[in-house]
Amino acid sequence: xxxxxxxxxxxxxxxxxxxxxxxxxxxxxxxxxxxxxxxxxxxxxxxxxxxxxxxxxxxxxxxxxxxxxxxxxxxxxxxxxxxxxxxxxxxxxxxxxxxxxxxxxxxxxxxxxxxxxxxxxxxxxxxxxxxxxxxxxxxxxxxxxxxxxxxxxxxxxxxxxxxxxxxxxxxxxxxxxxxxxxxxxxxxxxxxxxxxxxxxxxxxxxxxxxxxxxxxxxxxxxxxxxxxxxxxxxxxxxxxxxxxxxxxxxxxxxxxxxxxxxxxxxxxxxxxxxxxxxxxxxxxxxxxxxxxxxxxxxxxxxxxxxxxxxxxxxxxxxxxxxxxxxxxxxxxxxxxxxxxxxxxxxxxxxxxxxxxxxxxxxxxxxxxxxxxxxxxxxxxxxxxxxxxxxxxxxxxxxxxxxxxxxxxxxxxxxxxxxxxxxxxxxxxxxxxxxxxxxxxxxxxxxxxxxxxxxxxxxxxxxxxxxxxxxxxxxxxxxxxxxxxxxxxxxxxxxxxxxxxxxxxxxxxxxxxxxxxxxxxxxxxxxxxxxxxxxxxxxxxxxxxxxxxxxxxxxxxxxxxxxxxxxxxxxxxxxxxxxxxxxxxxxxxxxxxxxxxxxxxxxxxxxxxxxxxxxxxxxxxxxxxxxxxxxxxxxxxxxxxxxxxxxxxxxxxxxxxxxxxxxxxxxxxxxxxxxxxxxxxxxxxxxxxxxxxxxxxxxxxxxxxxxxx
Numbered sequence: 001x002x003x004x005x006x007x008x009x010x011x012x013x014x015x016x017x018x019x020x021x022x023x024x025x026x027x028x029x030x031x032x033x034x035x036x037x038x039x040x041x042x043x044x045x046x047x048x049x050x051x052x053x054x055x056x057x058x059x060x061x062x063x064x065x066x067x068x069x070x071x072x073x074x075x076x077x078x079x080x081x082x083x084x085x086x087x088x089x090x091x092x093x094x095x096x097x098x099x100x101x102x103x104x105x106x107x108x109x110x111x112x113x114x115x116x117x118x119x120x121x122x123x124x125x126x127x128x129x130x131x132x133x134x135x136x137x138x139x140x141x142x143x144x145x146x147x148x149x150x151x152x153x154x155x156x157x158x159x160x161x162x163x164x165x166x167x168x169x170x171x172x173x174x175x176x177x178x179x180x181x182x183x184x185x186x187x188x189x190x191x192x193x194x195x196x197x198x199x200x201x202x203x204x205x206x207x208x209x210x211x212x213x214x215x216x217x218x219x220x221x222x223x224x225x226x227x228x229x230x231x232x233x234x235x236x237x238x239x240x241x242x243x244x245x246x247x248x249x250x251x252x253x254x255x256x257x258x259x260x261x262x263x264x265x266x267x268x269x270x271x272x273x274x275x276x277x278x279x280x281x282x283x284x285x286x287x288x289x290x291x292x293x294x295x296x297x298x299x300x301x302x303x304x305x306x307x308x309x310x311x312x313x314x315x316x317x318x319x320x321x322x323x324x325x326x327x328x329x330x331x332x333x334x335x336x337x338x339x340x341x342x343x344x345x346x347x348x349x350x351x352x353x354x355x356x357x358x359x360x361x362x363x364x365x366x367x368x369x370x371x372x373x374x375x376x377x378x379x380x381x382x383x384x385x386x387x388x389x390x391x392x393x394x395x396x397x398x399x400x401x402x403x404x405x406x407x408x409x410x411x412x413x414x415x416x417x418x419x420x421x422x423x424x425x426x427x428x429x430x431x432x433x434x435x436x437x438x439x440x441x442x443x444x445x446x447x448x449x450x451x452x453x454x455x456x457x458x459x460x461x462x463x464x465x466x467x468x469x470x471x472x473x474x475x476x477x478x479x480x481x482x483x484x485x486x487x488x489x490x491x492x493x494x495x496x497x498x499x500x501x502x503x504x505x506x507x508x509x510x511x512x513x514x515x516x517x518x519x520x521x522x523x524x525x526x527x528x529x530x531x532x533x534x535x536x537x538x539x540x541x542x543x544x545x546x547x548x549x550x551x552x553x554x555x556x557x558x559x560x561x562x563x564x565x566x567x568x569x570x571x572x573x574x575x576x577x578x579x580x581x582x583x584x585x586x587x588x589x590x591x592x593x594x595x596x597x598x599x600x601x602x603x604x605x606x607x608x609x610x611x612x613x614x615x616x617x618x619x620x621x622x623x624x625x626x627x628x629x630x631x632x633x634x635x636x637x638x639x640x641x642x643x644x645x646x647x648x649x650x651x652x653x654x655x656x657x658x659x660x661x662x663x664x665x666x667x668x669x670x671x672x673x674x675x676x677x678x679x680x681x682x683x684x685x686x687x688x689x690x691x692x693x694x695x696x697x698x699x700x701x702x703x704x705x706x707x708x
Contacts, residue, residue: 046091047180050076053084060189064175066161067582078492089148091180095139101163104170105131109158115147160582167669169652195485197504198478202253206432210448212494217572221380226436230275234362236408238271249352255470257428266424272413273421329396332560333386337513343403358404368397375567384564451486502576505569518561528581530646533574541570547633553623558631594692600678601693606704611666614703630662639695651687
């Protein structure tokens with residue numbers, strides 16, 4: 001404490017202020033230690049043990065909150081038998097101060113009991129709907145033990161628990177406050193899940209073939225088509241990639257297939273054959289569980305259910321042609337979320353380098369075509385479609401080629417070399433993952449049942465120099481996880497869990513590299529409880545509408561980022577993101593629009609004795625009128641986009657959801673509005689009127705601007 005005296009003695013008359021500052025600083029660090037311990041990345045969420053109704057199977061996973069949704073008759077997890085189950089939640093809620101909270105089951109279908117610090121605070125047994133608010137629960141500063149038991153019923157299993165300090169505005173428990181204690185049981189199931197994910201991501205079932213009655217979606221993942229690949233890829237790059245994929249990309253799932261003294265020569269032969277495939281073939285329908293045709297049909301079907309939507313304010317072509325100074329395309333697409341910039345020193349070895357793109361594509365036109373449609377020859381590619389205008393694709397391709405490594409000169413190719421390459425492609429397993437028209441696959445290997453009995457081949461601890469097995473270069477942890485997984489009965493490969501699919505895909509697709517990191521791009525962990533899944537599927541799938549225009553109403557760039565399309569995953573991701581927060585794959589049916597309420601909502605939205613929402617928000621083709629700093633989302637989309645419970649929570653108190661929001665709170669803690677001409681100032685009824693009006697979507701009548 002001596003060091004404090006140096007500062008306190010000269011400022012004794014201000015010591016009360018100084019001590020207050022010190023207390024604030026110490027309190028800040030104490031709160032930081034409580035809310036975000038050093039191991040927070042490993043301990044966030046609740047540990048949840050699922051037990052089948054017959055008690056014969058159990059599985060433990062981590063869920064982010066007191067939420068879940070499981071369709072009736074489906075498995076709660078891939079490692080649990082389908083049907084009814086019990087879920088036991090265990091963990092802690094870390095409070096930075098002593099506070100009192102009231103809990104509510106916002107929506108529940110089944111039986112539920114919640115205990116805090118050993119005392120029951122809430123129980124419910126319902127076939128859908130919300131419970132009453134619990135009595136106030138006193139939380140201690142620091143960790144408060146949580147135990148919750150949920151038992152599914154005869155309908156879809158659904159659970160969503162929220163809390164509030166005061167009033168009826170129930171919100172989710174903050175994810176940063178939720179922790180669990182790691183256990184050996186949880187470590188074992190996490191290793192099993194890692195093995196399950198590695199098995200799917202590395203397409204193990206493409207070689208170790210087995211039929212499944214209802215295969216999980218990822219078993220249908222493809223690899224880049226070989227059809228006309230010679231027109232799209234450089235031969236020198238192909239040879240290097242085939243010889244050692246991880247030398248080009250550390251995260252590559254493609255194995256090294258050739259080994260020994262002849263490996264380099266053989267890869268050159270394969271590259272020569274692939275380079276000879278220059279003429280595109282006409283794609284045929286069918287053959288895979290998830291393909292481009294199936295995906296497009298799924299999006300179209302979802303579109304039919306999603307109701308009216310506002311038209312896009314600007315297309316990519318329109319925006320690209322705006323005479324406004326903009327950041328370079330590489331910056332505004334936030335490519336550094338996944339890639340290291342080719343003209344700068346690599347800062348993150350886990351990111352994909354772009355130094356190789358000139359050698360990979362050989363021609364700028366080939367790269368430009370890829371950027372315009374990355375999924376054209378590879379449905380499940382991780383590279384999303386940014387819906388680039390021609391000028392944008394040309395700008396990006398030119399930048400990448402300018403700063404990429406020099407292209408290696410092509411070497412002479414003989415017919416014998418091409419023939420040798422074709423034979424290798426047919427016999428070493430390439431065609432188990434890659435498709436090629438009129439090229440026969442002559443490779444086969446052992447079944448799944450056999451690899452479970454012996455850790456050989458690609459799972460061998462030490463590689464035999466004479467082995468012809470693929471070399472995936474698994475780490476010790478990955479190998480251990482895969483060995484644990486292949487010793488299971490493989491039934492998990494026929495049990496699709498939307499929640500776990502979304503967790504795997506949002507992680508591998510690097511969604512959090514943009515979400516929560518870029519201005520106006522919200523965190524991923526709010527999406528499932530905010531957006532209607534039908535709209536989410538269309539948005540992820542590439543529907544052209546935007547929630548905001550890129551160009552600010554007063555001129556200049558407003559949104560310097562863009563949501564890309566993940567077409568192969570769109571419908572599946574939307575379903576999984578919703579399930580993670582306790583919602584089903586489709587929005588519950590609503591009654592027809594209440595026209596009387598919608599008329600009042602129309603008045604409330606405008607400037608004549610209204611809330612003047614149109615000052616900051618556009619409505620379909622009508623731009624925002626008086627944006628000073630923050631332009632809001634287009635309200636023509638709100639009815640089709642936002643879940644009703646979220647809309648009500650947001651309108652009651654925007655800052656409770658987003659502390660950075662510029663949206664004012666129009667309703668007091670008592671739920672009253674200053675506009676007493678409508679429903680005598682009843683805030684809940686006014687919010688409902690706004691919601692009913694916004695449900696009209698494209699047919700919303702133009703709000704009053706105050707200038708008529």
